[in-house]
Amino acid sequence: MPGLVDTHAHLDFPDYAQDLPEVLERARDHRVKGIITIGISVSSSRKAADLAEEHPWMWAAAGIHPHDVKSVEHDYLKHLEEISRSPGVIAIGETGLDYFKHKSPREIQQEVFREHIRLARKVNLPVIVHCRDAHKDTLRILREEKAHEVAGIMHCFSGNAEFAREVLGMGFYISFAGPVTYPRSGELREAARITPEERILLETDAPFLSPQPCRGKRNEPAYVAHTYYAVAEVKEIYLQQLEEACLQNVNRLFGIQPG
Ligand SMILES: [Zn+2]
Numbered sequence: 001m002p003g004l005v006d007t008h009a010h011l012d013f014p015d016y017a018q019d020l021p022e023v024l025e026r027a028r029d030h031r032v033k034g035i036i037t038i039g040i041s042v043s044s045s046r047k048a049a050d051l052a053e054e055h056p057w058m059w060a061a062a063g064i065h066p067h068d069v070k071s072v073e074h075d076y077l078k079h080l081e082e083i084s085r086s087p088g089v090i091a092i093g094e095t096g097l098d099y100f101k102h103k104s105p106r107e108i109q110q111e112v113f114r115e116h117i118r119l120a121r122k123v124n125l126p127v128i129v130h131c132r133d134a135h136k137d138t139l140r141i142l143r144e145e146k147a148h149e150v151a152g153i154m155h156c157f158s159g160n161a162e163f164a165r166e167v168l169g170m171g172f173y174i175s176f177a178g179p180v181t182y183p184r185s186g187e188l189r190e191a192a193r194i195t196p197e198e199r200i201l202l203e204t205d206a207p208f209l210s211p212q213p214c215r216g217k218r219n220e221p222a223y224v225a226h227t228y229y230a231v232a233e234v235k236e237i238y239l240q241q242l243e244e245a246c247l248q249n250v251n252r253l254f255g256i257q258p259g
């Protein structure tokens, strides 16, 4: 069997401070061949880059989470650019808009989101986009900032088939997380069903959003297996076919070869 990729985890979080080696071992035991660990601040991006340097099967993304942009350092872009040039860093993010929790004012979220896309284009890396209850503004800003030139991932996709089609129309990939396994997520499963194999990715968003069988527990990359099962079932394809598709997709988008 080809193997699994977790395209979005936060392994620098304190949640893993006690047992990261065991977490990584369990991931390997569950055939996870690659993990992208995602920065949410300058310091977290730096830690993510360090993790990627330490582990040949891990990669990192550098960005500021929309929750945290209100207190962002004035020279954060300079730092992110520098981090983005370390060898294991393959994307800019996470960045985007979150009008659900709304922890930072919209205007600042939008401005910082634009700056991330500009940086991604400058350093020629794909962007990892977080979008919660902000579909319209997210699409508008991605278009205005010409994000299709670098493409990227709409991560932890939350939306319906119609939104998925718009995202796909911009050349982006769609990554589904644990919620696609939840009983009430019919709309999300429909979005997964219509997302073509050559544009689909899967993730945990660990430590958050554990898939159904582990719901309520701390999430970790090994659990991405449950999301693979659920999506293969929804798409009515063999697990092996889905695994191959995801591996090819990360290779096409990031130029990486998990193994
Ligand atoms: Zn996110």
Ligand SMILES: [Zn+2]
Pocket (backbone or CB within 6 Å): 008, 010, 038, 094, 205
């Ligand atoms: Zn995240």
